[in-house]
Amino acid sequence: MKQSRMVSTMRRRQLLATMPLLIGLLAPAPLPAADGHEGVFFAEPISGRKVSSYCIELPVDQNRRKTFAIPRDCAGVLQLIDEGSFYRSSVLDRRIWQKVESDCRYHGFLNRHPMEEMEDHVTSYDFMNARLDDLPIDQRCAHDQTPEGLAACNPAATDAFGLLHHLPLGLPQGEPASSHEGSDCQLRNGVFRGRLHIDAQGIHCDAEPNTPSLRLISVDFADVNGDQVLDAVLRFIPLGPGAVRLPMTLPVTRFSDSGPFTVPDLDPPAPPQLR
């Protein structure tokens, strides 16, 4: 816990030391975060760059657009959304509102609880090269291979964060399972390419470069449920043909350095737009 606090303090100092330089050289660069997690990154609209803050102009009514700095103005943005005071006339407007909401809710999710004295068993883990076995992927659907069980299974419902929903569990029709088996079930530099099969024996993976796959785009550390145990919040994006670039969030935690990762109990539950 002490170690984790030191890490956090060091990060803050480093950032503060580089602030004048950043402000001087990169005036239009992303704004510094207003609070909490300076290490939270977003994909900046238009440029797609990795930034810790960005400015965005959003339509608030038919004839008016307003500029917001994210995450500094997230409270205002979420209030407008909750009040229904937003304007979404076009596909693009609608999608940008969604993105800003998602980013703000994610930022809020990480800042639910203050980062004070904390028990840390997650920062030492190399999530960028995580074994999928280590992650708390819900296997409830996979365990019930009966037709009734499969029919009743709703992968999205088994995972509040939608991860399973976006991971292909089955094989392509007509193909024998054996032809795909044998690869490591592991992220490599944040990327997993292949198919995932879950059965009674556990998780099996097939290496297929062109199949839908996953990229871990960020690992943030926060106490998402206020239990004074540091949690890791993993954000994945799906890759491959037909995938929609909507980040999927998977908070994980563990209570010992060698223990299994679990999904932390959330009270209150994760907000609906958090993905």
Add this chain to the structure above:
Amino acid sequence: MQHLLLQFARHPRLWLAFLLAASVLAATQLGELRVRVAADEMLVINDPQRAYYEKVKQTFGEEKVVLLVIEDQQLLAPDKLAVLKEVVDQLAALPFVTRTESLFSVPNVKSVEGYLDKEPYLAKLPETPQEGAALLATALKNPLIRNLLVSPGGNAMAVAVVLKDGDREVDDSELTAAITRTIAPLEQAYTRVYPIGFAQVRSELATRIMDEQATLMPLAVGALLIALFLLLRQMLDILTPLVTAAVSILWTFGLMGWLGIPINVVTSTIPILLIVVGSTEDIHLLAEFRHAQRCGDAKPAALRHMARRMGRTVLLTFVTTYAGFLSVGLSGIEVLRQFGLVASTGLLFNFIVTIIFIPAALSLTGHWQLDGRSRLFEERMAKWAERYWRFIDRHRRRAFVLLTACAVLAAFGIPRIQINHNPTDSLGETSPVAQQIARLNEQFAGLESFSVVIESGIQDTFLHARYLHELVKVQNFIQAMDASLSATSFADYLALLNGAFLESENAGVPRSNDEIAELMIFLDHDRVSGYANEDYSQVRIQVRHNIATTDALRKTLGKIRAFIDENLDPGLSARITGDSTLTLSATDSMIAGQLQSVLMILTLFVLIVSFLFTDLRVGLLAALPNIFPIIILFGVMGYAGIPLNIGTTMAAAIAMGIAVDDTLHFMLRYNQELRTSKSQALAMQKTIYEEALPVVSTSVALTVGFLVFAQSDFTPVAQFGLLSALVISTALVADFVITPLAMSLLRLVTLWDLLSSRLRHQIIPRSPLFRGMRPWQIRKFVLSSTLLEFNAGDYVYRKDDDSNALYLVMKGVVEITLPRGEPESRDPIVDQFGSGQIFGDVALLANEARKTNAVALTNTTLMVLSREAIANVTFFHPFIASRLFLNLARDVSKRWVTFIGRVRTPRGDLREEDDKP
């Protein structure tokens, strides 16, 4: 016209001073004259397609681009790139440049740790050749680069220099020079470097026009002078056409300078036109003057002869040609409109200068002669003319077969004609710019472009996968037609983004609305503003191509149109637009305009000749010698693969102008000779003799002059020269073979021509039948009648004969008697009719059998107007008929009044002895 010519001859110094003053005034405007080749001026004015394209350009923006092409085996070698980077920065800083597009600026959209990276391909210069090769390979996967900025072979790349689109266009030559200066350092670094764009093409065209005017024009004029000297041997006659042409060119250029009309590809032909068409009138006037001199007339008498014989002729030939060229001014294409107006005004100037200068100059110097006559056209020419006419008359069948065979053979070649309005082809194969374009076309997608605009009118249409795929469907079809062209669209950029996000080279276009919506967050509209409008209701596929010929382009666009009509979602509409389609539209308009012009000249010619001979058949037959050269021209173009373009269609129009001029001269001369000789054969011989000198000499001289132009390296000038020489020589053959043979098919010596001058001028106009009629109406009427001769005592008709005609006494006396059926007693005399009086009309109009006898008292000549002829006149010429019937009614009424007066005599009987006409 005759009086006007004599007026100029009477005051020569005054009128020559006027010409000089006007020339000085025109010369003051020469400084304003500019050479300019503008792309817009080659397009159709008020073309709906152009209006649509303007709208499209407003929506998607227009980019005028000069491509800097760089060829090398190691394009991305670090040391070379350093030089290139510097040059590209300098190009971007030029005042007329908006920006540059190259591997230094085009984003290499990729994913780095799950986030986008849009740094340009050459944001960081490769450090090793291997890195460079890898970068090039990556760039070639980008459809917005492959074929456009990097050649598929990887050994050439381009920097697109995007020009500012301001109100004031930068001068092409200044722009070309500035770019050439800036890129000079690259020549040391790379194997081959050249800037190419339409600015370079226009600049080259303008330079060529100036060069051709400066070098070939004097050569052509020299050749023309030598030919005229050999033919005419009269210094004044040789110099006169050049003086009149030079003055009229000066006036025309002065007018162009004053009106701000530039010299361009089309208007640059006007000086040649003025020399060519203008000199024919000069030669004809001078030939007539010399002819009179050779016949022994003194200068004043020779001038009068020239004015009398040629005044009307030159006016008519001028009017025909003027109207023909003026009709080009009705064209929808700006340059042709300018050409039509300027060329017709130039011809007007030439006409004015000719009719002033020639009488005035001859009045002052007409006695100057080198040796008094031409070597070639001496007295024996009359015998040659006679022999020639007999020869072709004897071999008319062979001549007919031969000429028909030529025409048919040529006609078969006409469908082979290709249409090509591409200005870059004008430069010729030897032109450096043309060679650079050829290289560009080999390595890249070409300079030409068109767009397919697809729209729905509904916001965000193309952010829906269904409609995005409609766009992709059309784009793929176009791309599949020809691998060398480049079809790009908004979908390509989405595919690049998608590939970057999905970290897959084969990601392709997003498949669902959600995927598209997600990608749109990261799409900068400025990057795709050339492909999609702001609300994504309208998108365009930009196609760059190297299709050179108009026919091929028409086929390609036709296939695309057909595909769209058959396959595009009915909720969408699509139009093809762009420079290429406008060029196509301009080509159609140009050809239609030129054909319209040719037809107008021909129609006017037919009308004039028909009017002169009061016979439509003569007009139509006389058109044959003018149609023949046109058929030969187009046939040769078809077989020789010379395309129909703005230059070659001009040759057709000019050729028609010349051919019509010569034929009209021929026909007018023939008409004059017919009146005096009363024999068609004799008239034809004299016409050939009289016209041989001016027509042959001008034709030969002009053919030689044009052949000089055929040596030009500048393709349109060379083609124009070659075709014009062909047409003039063909027109010469046509005039001296087809015209005489065609004319001999008709009986042109009419009743009117056979009537003596006394009858035509004294008897007929004074007859009560023709009272109030104009001469041409009388002539029309006379031509529908016949002449009959009667000896004294001959019956013209007898009682109970059918009444089928009325009679006009031309000569002699006719007595009308009322037969009583008593052989012993003399029949009572009803009336007697002398010269100019009419009889036989009452029974004709009453449509009853004759009640009287008509007997010639002396040798009598009667003009007979049959019932059928009167019916024809009534049907075809109702105005003439109404006047005729009014005259007949008056005449019958007068005779009726006279008859009643006689009934009232005290004896109550007819006074037979007193009733003398």
